[in-house]
Structure formats: C-alpha cells, structure tokens
Amino acid sequence: MLRRRSQTPADSPVPADDPKPQGKGRPTPKRRDAEGRRRQPVTAPRDRKEAYRAMRAKQAAERAKAREGMLRGDERYFPARDRGPVKKFARDWVDSRRLPSQYFLPFSLVILLVTWIPMGDARTQAMIYGYVLTIAWPVMMVAVLGTSIFVAQRVKKQAAEKFPNESVKGVGFYAAMRALQIRKLRFPPPQVLPGGKPVPPKK
Structure with missing residues (x-):
C-alpha cells in the first residue's frame, strides 16, 4: 500500500515576507518580575536618630505648609473652631471695624508703664497712680465690657439672619474674643481692612 504523503512538510520554513507576526520574539515576563521593575527603591533609615530627624523634617514642612495656607485664608488649613461661613462672617465683621476693645492690651501696657516709671516726686506719682486706678482703668473696663456685649449680640443676630441654615452657637463669644x-x-489674619475693603495681596 502506498503511504499518503502530507501536502505541507512539518518543518517547512516561514517565508520572510509573511504578513502575520510569529510571536513577540521574547518570553512573556512573569507578573512578579514586572511588578518588581515598577517599584521604586526605598531607602530605610539606618538608625533611630536618622528616622527621628526625617520625621521632624516632615512635620516641620507640614507645619510650614499649613501656616502658609492659613496666611492665605485657605480654610482647609484652619483649626475646626475657625472653619465655616459663620465664623468667617464674624471675623470679617470685627476686622472691618475699629472697636474700643482692640485697644485694651495696649492701654493696659501704658497703664503699667505709668505706674512703674517714676514721674516727679512722691506726691505727683501718687496723684497719677490715683487717677489711673480711679478714672482711666474703670473707664477702659466699662468700654471693653460694653463693646464685647455689643459685638457678641450684633454678630450673632446678623449671622442668624444671613445664614438661617447654619448653627450660630458660640459665634458671639468668638467675635467678642477676636475684638x-x-x-x-x-x-x-484679617482678610478685610477697616471699612470693609479686601486686604491687598502681599507682593
């Protein structure tokens, strides 16, 4: 019997001009090898001191970034007590006005200097001291107390009218303390000047 011949030899060469690709020409890399090449080398701290220094440097950079954000008025970097439209309204309300209470600390410093620094003889010094304690200091305290009550009530009322869906709890005290x-x-930092105009950007 005659053996049937195969029409195409098994080891027939592929023509050079064959349009179909015959594979990638290289073995497919394993998944762990590909992931290993994508990973960036990580240098671990050599000792505890180096790790502590790196942590301190990172924290300092984060604090500097947060401070710059607060100076720009970016609320993302504000503490929780300063966030929200109600608190911003209270800050702008106080910052747009010149209030007697904002001179309380400088006035207190002047009083201390007047009572500590000798001026004239003992009689003159006692007279100045008496005027400060009986007139200047009580007048300033009444002005500060009256201003604080006025600011707290006015800011809370206007905030409630402007933001009916927001909580105004504590906003009066917040404004009075800022004043x-x-x-x-x-x-x-203030975002408005006395009078209500925006603070010009720093160059």
Whole structure:
C-alpha cells in the first residue's frame, strides 16, 4: 500500500515576507518580575536618630505648609473652631471695624508703664497712680465690657439672619474674643481692612 504523503512538510520554513507576526520574539515576563521593575527603591533609615530627624523634617514642612495656607485664608488649613461661613462672617465683621476693645492690651501696657516709671516726686506719682486706678482703668473696663456685649449680640443676630441654615452657637463669644485682640496679632489674619475693603495681596 502506498503511504499518503502530507501536502505541507512539518518543518517547512516561514517565508520572510509573511504578513502575520510569529510571536513577540521574547518570553512573556512573569507578573512578579514586572511588578518588581515598577517599584521604586526605598531607602530605610539606618538608625533611630536618622528616622527621628526625617520625621521632624516632615512635620516641620507640614507645619510650614499649613501656616502658609492659613496666611492665605485657605480654610482647609484652619483649626475646626475657625472653619465655616459663620465664623468667617464674624471675623470679617470685627476686622472691618475699629472697636474700643482692640485697644485694651495696649492701654493696659501704658497703664503699667505709668505706674512703674517714676514721674516727679512722691506726691505727683501718687496723684497719677490715683487717677489711673480711679478714672482711666474703670473707664477702659466699662468700654471693653460694653463693646464685647455689643459685638457678641450684633454678630450673632446678623449671622442668624444671613445664614438661617447654619448653627450660630458660640459665634458671639468668638467675635467678642477676636475684638479684644490687637489687629496685627489676630489669627487667622484679617482678610478685610477697616471699612470693609479686601486686604491687598502681599507682593
């Protein structure tokens, strides 16, 4: 019997101009090898001191970034007590006005200097001391107390009218405490000038 011949030899070469690709020409890499090449080398601290220094540097950078954000008025970096439209309204309300209570600390410093620094003879010094204690200091305290009550009530009322869906709990006290601070020492920094105009950006 005649053996049937195969029409195409098993080891027939592939033509050079064959349009179909014959594989990638390289073995497929394993998954763990590919992931290993994608990973970046991580240098672990050599000792505890180096790890502590790296942690301190990272924390310092984060604090500097947060402070810059607060100076810009970015509420993402504000403490929880300073966030929200109600608190911003209270800050702007206080910062847009010149209030007697904001001069309380400078006035107190002047009083201390007047009572400590000798001025003239003992009789003159006693007279100045008496005027300070019986007139100047009580007048300033009444002005501060009256201003604080006025600010707290006015800010709370206006905030409730402007933000009916927001809680105004504690906003009066918040505004009164801010009104006691020297303007340059207020934090978050004022975003408006006395009169209501926005603070110009720093160059």
